[in-house]
Amino acid sequence: MCELTFTGERISVITAVINQKGGCSKTTLSLNLAAAMAAEGKKVLLIDADPQQTAQDWAAVRTTPPTFQVIGLSKPVLHRDLPRLAADYDDVVIDGAPRNYEVARSAIASADLVLIPVQPSGADFWASRETVQLVKESHSFKGTQKAAFVVSRKIGRTVLSRNIQEALAGFELPILKNGTTQRVAYAEALTGGTTVIEMQPYGEAAFEIKRILKEIRA
Ligand SMILES: Nc1ncnc2c1ncn2[C@@H]1O[C@H](COP(=O)(O)OP(=O)(O)O)[C@@H](O)[C@H]1O
Numbered sequence: 001m002c003e004l005t006f007t008g009e010r011i012s013v014i015t016a017v018i019n020q021k022g023g024c025s026k027t028t029l030s031l032n033l034a035a036a037m038a039a040e041g042k043k044v045l046l047i048d049a050d051p052q053q054t055a056q057d058w059a060a061v062r063t064t065p066p067t068f069q070v071i072g073l074s075k076p077v078l079h080r081d082l083p084r085l086a087a088d089y090d091d092v093v094i095d096g097a098p099r100n101y102e103v104a105r106s107a108i109a110s111a112d113l114v115l116i117p118v119q120p121s122g123a124d125f126w127a128s129r130e131t132v133q134l135v136k137e138s139h140s141f142k143g144t145q146k147a148a149f150v151v152s153r154k155i156g157r158t159v160l161s162r163n164i165q166e167a168l169a170g171f172e173l174p175i176l177k178n179g180t181t182q183r184v185a186y187a188e189a190l191t192g193g194t195t196v197i198e199m200q201p202y203g204e205a206a207f208e209i210k211r212i213l214k215e216i217r218a
């Protein structure tokens with residue numbers, strides 16, 4: 001269980017979803033995990049740290065307000081401002097920005113748990129190096145911080161899916177047992193301003209997200 005950030009009023013858990021590569025499922029994972037946390041009855045804040053504002057655009061196309069708060073903050077001040085912002089929430093999820101070293105470093109510095117989504121492809125594996133480096137630097141002065149890879153968009157029991165597990169092992173960070181597979185429900189939910197948790201609460205995609213949440217809670 002990760003160390004909790006005590007913000008004065010509530011004890012908040014700050015989870016940062018970070019990878020310097022675009023398209024590896026950061027926003028999908030962030031929004032769906034936030035929805036799953038909210039469905040547990042938690043008060044959840046999602047920080048959109050990406051200047052492309054995907055999570056904010058997602059919130060804007062919704063017909064009903066999200067079940068969690070969405071705030072845009074794409075500046076390297078997260079580690080300074082988050083303790084105050086997090087004070088009213090049980091869980092904070094940071095949807096990280098690709099190709100932004102300073103924002104990623106700030107997000108990692110503020111987090112209790114760092115999740116690094118990687119698709120089973122060489123491009124994602126190579127691009128994770130910098131994120132892993134940032135996490136290891138952060139560990140050296142925040143020893144209680146936890147970090148793990150989450151394999152995203154797996155396609156069945158392919159050689160690629162097995163290879164990524166073996167390749168990631170070399171980074172000496174844990175790999176979550178649970179991940180996401182390639183499912184149209186994730187893309188449909190994102191485009192429709194919803195989440196798989198709301199759209200199909202008993203669907204396979206929702207179960208994938210709930211299993212990831214259960215694993216990180218434990
Ligand atoms: N498990 C998945 N199955 C199918 N499509 C996915 C999955 N995860 C992400 N996507 C799609 O891939 C694209 C990139 O995902 P996104 O979460 O925006 O990545 P990032 O935030 O890392 O750039 C989006 O169109 C999203 O709908």
Ligand SMILES: [Mg+2]
Pocket residue numbers: 026027028050054095096
């Ligand atoms: Mg994104």
